[in-house]
Amino acid sequence: MNVQIRSQCNALWQLYPFAREQLVNVKTRQATKLKGPDCRVLEVLIENKGQVVSKREILKSAWGERVVSDASLTQSIAQIRLALGDNGKEQKYIKTLPSQGYLLYDNVVEMADSEWEIEPGASDGEGEHVLRPSVHNLPQLSVRSPTFNRKVKWLLLLLLMMLFVAQLSGIINRLSFDWNLQVDDWVNVKRASVNFLYQREPASEKLYHYLSSEKRLTGYQQPLDLVISTGVSNYYVSCLYLNDHTGADDVKNFTFSLQESFYFIGGMINDLCR
Structure with missing residues (x-):
């Protein structure tokens, strides 16, 4: 009316x-x-x-x-x-x-x-x-209720999406540990007294082949573990060795430019990882 x-x-x-x-x-x-x-x-x-x-x-x-x-x-x-x-x-x-x-x-x-x-x-x-x-x-x-209700709905939808993403990330993380999934593919090779663990990609493989050559291996008398990986612009090398002075296991970590010569890298490892 x-x-x-x-x-x-x-x-x-x-x-x-x-x-x-x-x-x-x-x-x-x-x-x-x-x-x-x-x-x-x-x-x-x-x-x-x-x-x-x-x-x-x-x-x-x-x-x-x-x-x-x-x-x-x-x-x-x-x-x-x-x-x-x-x-x-x-x-x-x-x-x-x-x-x-x-x-x-x-x-x-x-x-x-x-x-x-x-x-x-x-x-x-x-x-x-x-x-x-x-x-x-x-x-x-x-x-204001129509606009207010629309804002509330969008905020709730955004919150639900964030919760879903967080839960999905948690599930993937748990599955990765349960199934022992690895993001990077690694290769483990033992040559003479040296145990190599390197990343399966071209740059790491080249450095591995150089360091594992028979000429290079003759310089290592004690057991040695070498881990080789690469980043965007660097080599990353870690060596686990028996320290001649202390008689205890020791670790050295190196970072080299991808442009660095293999001869220099091999010399540094041979001098310091013993």
């Missing part, structure tokens, strides 16, 4: 701050949408209509703690004037007082304090305006 009332408004426009289109022309019922800051500036002017309101007071009331320049206020006033059919030259409804502030004339815009809101373009055929419940007196959550 439509609720109808006769308009008793003496102003030219009414402002419904929480509506989708806040500014409504009382005579034509044409509704205009204002941006948030513009609407708050107009509210301040309505609350002080007929009085000069300083720029500082408007900025504080409309933007709160946000740091904005006078240019933002000037822009908002210009947009409000445009919505009211006014401009900075004529100043029919909003007066600019230099170095003082702004003044909204009486009977221009008033706040709509009814719990009913004009439905733009709707009438009952007898000149009486059809109203619908105003969101002004409804809980704010009801106005």
Whole structure:
């Protein structure tokens, strides 16, 4: 059932701050949408209509703690004037007082304090305006609920995806240990007294073949373990050997450039891994 009332408004426009289109022309019922800051500036002017309101007071009331320049206020006033059919030259409804502030004339815009809101373009055929419940007196959550619900759904979906990825990673990690899966393929070869463990890829294999040659092996008398791998630009060699001075097992780790000569690498291992 439509609720109808006769308009008793003496102003030219009414402002419904929480509506989708806040500014409504009382005579034509044409509704205009204002941006948030513009609407708050107009509210301040309505609350002080007929009085000069300083720029500082408007900025504080409309933007709160946000740091904005006078240019933002000037822009908002210009947009409000445009919505009211006014401009900075004529100043029919909003007066600019230099170095003082702004003044909204009486009977221009008033706040709509009814719990009913004009439905733009709707009438009952007898000149009486059809109203619908105003969101002004409804809980704010009801106005924002569609957007709010969409955000909640996306956040929940994102959270579920993150949990799924984390669980999948855990399962793969456990399977890797249970099945003894290895990311890299390694080769273990024993030549004379040296036990080689090298990564199955071209650079490591070349270095292994050089170090495992019979000429090189004659220099190793004590048991020796050599681990050979490569990175993006380096060889990584580790040797586990019996220290001649301490009589205990010892470890040496080397990093060589991929451009380093095999002769130099072999000499370093032969000198230090004993």
